[in-house]
Amino acid sequence: MDADQRTGPLPPAPPTFLMCPPTLYEVSYIINPWMEGNLGKSSRTRAVTQWETLFAALSRLAPVRLVEPVAGSPDMVFTANAGLARNGIVVVSNFHHPERQDEEQHFRRWFSQAQYHVVDLPRGSSFEGEGDALFSADGGTLWVGYGARTHRASHAALAALWPVDVQSLHLVDPRFYHLDTCFAPLEDGSLLYYPPAFDAASLDRIHAFYPSSARIPVREADALAFACNAVNIGRAVVLNHISPELERELQIRGFEVLQLPLDEFLKAGGAAKCLVMKLPSA
Numbered sequence: 001m002d003a004d005q006r007t008g009p010l011p012p013a014p015p016t017f018l019m020c021p022p023t024l025y026e027v028s029y030i031i032n033p034w035m036e037g038n039l040g041k042s043s044r045t046r047a048v049t050q051w052e053t054l055f056a057a058l059s060r061l062a063p064v065r066l067v068e069p070v071a072g073s074p075d076m077v078f079t080a081n082a083g084l085a086r087n088g089i090v091v092v093s094n095f096h097h098p099e100r101q102d103e104e105q106h107f108r109r110w111f112s113q114a115q116y117h118v119v120d121l122p123r124g125s126s127f128e129g130e131g132d133a134l135f136s137a138d139g140g141t142l143w144v145g146y147g148a149r150t151h152r153a154s155h156a157a158l159a160a161l162w163p164v165d166v167q168s169l170h171l172v173d174p175r176f177y178h179l180d181t182c183f184a185p186l187e188d189g190s191l192l193y194y195p196p197a198f199d200a201a202s203l204d205r206i207h208a209f210y211p212s213s214a215r216i217p218v219r220e221a222d223a224l225a226f227a228c229n230a231v232n233i234g235r236a237v238v239l240n241h242i243s244p245e246l247e248r249e250l251q252i253r254g255f256e257v258l259q260l261p262l263d264e265f266l267k268a269g270g271a272a273k274c275l276v277m278k279l280p281s282a
Contacts, residue, residue, distance in 0.1 A: 014062035014233050016279040018110075019055060022047045022077040024069040027268050031097040032148075032177050034269030047264040051077070054238070054260055054275060061233040065279065067110045073103045078270045079277040080180055081131040082107040086162055086280055090116040096126040096149045119161065127154040130277050131178035137189045140164060141209065145179030147171035167209070169202040175224070180273045184228045186237070190214040190253060192230060194223035216253075222246050226262070226271035240271040 027035050027042045058064055069076050082103070083092045090111045095101045111118050121127050132150040134143050142164045146152040152168055159166040169179060173196060176182040182197035183206075191210045195203055195217050207215070218227050222242050230239040237255045240262040250257050262271045 016063040016065055017058055017231075018065050018067060018079045018082065018277040018279055019051075019058075019275060020067045020069050020076045020079050022051045022069070022265075024071060024074055025077045025265075025268075026074045028074055029099045031099055032269040033175050034266060038267040042264055042267050047077075050260070050262050050264050051275065054262065054272060057238055057258055057260060058231065058233070058276065061236055061238075064276075065114075067107065070103075070106050073100070073106065075100055075268065076103050076106065077265075078131070078268075078274040079107075080270075080274045081129045081178075082277050083111065083129040084127075084133045084158070085111075085116065085130075085278070086135070088115075088117055089119060089161060091119045091121060091127065091129070091158065091161065093129040094121050094123060094125060094127050094154075096128065121154055121157050125154040125157065126151045127158075128178060131180050131274065133158065134179060134183065134185055135164070136185050136209070137187050142166045143169055143179065143183065143185070145169050145171045145183070148174060148177040150178075167205050169205065170199045171197055172199050173197045177269065178274075180229055181226060181269070182223060182228050184230045184232065184273065186216075186230075186232045186255075187234065188253065188255075190216055192216045192218065192228050192250075194218050194220075194228055196220070197223070216246075216249060218246060219243070226266060229271040229273040231272045231276055238272050240266070 025047050027038045030036055081093055083090045092108045108118055128149045132145040144155045155166050155168050176197040182194040184192040226240050227242045230237050235256050237250055238258045241259045247257050265271055
């Protein structure tokens with residue numbers, strides 16, 4: 001078909017994603033409730049198999065870049081926590097727990113070599129990247145969680161970097177210690193979320209932005225399977241195993257649901273979205 005025969009705008013190009021191979025992944029400390037009882041119980045062989053399946057699935061949908069793991073930083077595989085990127089700028093995370101702070105220098109080096117303008121927040125202001133900061137589908141709102149990991153004080157610094165409306169959401173359930181474990185803005189303007197993870201004021205903000213027709217609340221069983229920790233690329237939603245009811249709800253809304261086993265990463269408190277960081281084009 002000739003260009004002048006096409007109708008309608010071309011679909012937007014998918015973002016690039018950053019991933020880290022799990023060749024050094026293990027549960028070797030406890031910094032969230034999911035790790036409790038799992039010290040030394042992760043299988044690196046199964047983790048590699050599950051990660052490679054996710055990598056292959058995402059690579060069919062979007063470009064994927066890799067950062068190499070570093071000894072002593074087993075959680076580098078969760079690249080969503082590396083930082084937050086937009087318009088050629090990346091805010092590198094200030095990890096709350098000392099166990100993850102060594103990752104910062106390695107991610108900072110990778111972003112610098114990738115020609116990003118790297119921004120560091122004050123050391124005392126904890127911020128854990130895209131794990132706690134997610135843009136709305138239209139890019140005009142930045143939802144930022146605070147509580148167990150990210151300090152609310154970091155939100156003002158993010159608001160000063162980009163012309164967006166920053167909305168703070170208070171996380172109150174320790175099982176959902178990062179925003180991306182319980183809140184997933186989807187590209188059609190809808191929201192996949194677990195309401196009990198938030199306080200009342202935060203739910204008011206969410207409901208004021210997303211009309212009831214756009215909200216997809218998940219049940220506790222799906223939330224505990226990290227249903228909200230999803231990667232959405234166009235009409236594809238990639239996530240850990242979910243209930244048939246939630247799968248049907250997403251399919252009714254026009255999404256193609258791709259369920260992948262990611263239970264090895266649940267032992268450390270992560271799933272599909274935790275394993276990728278979005279690198280939007282400038």
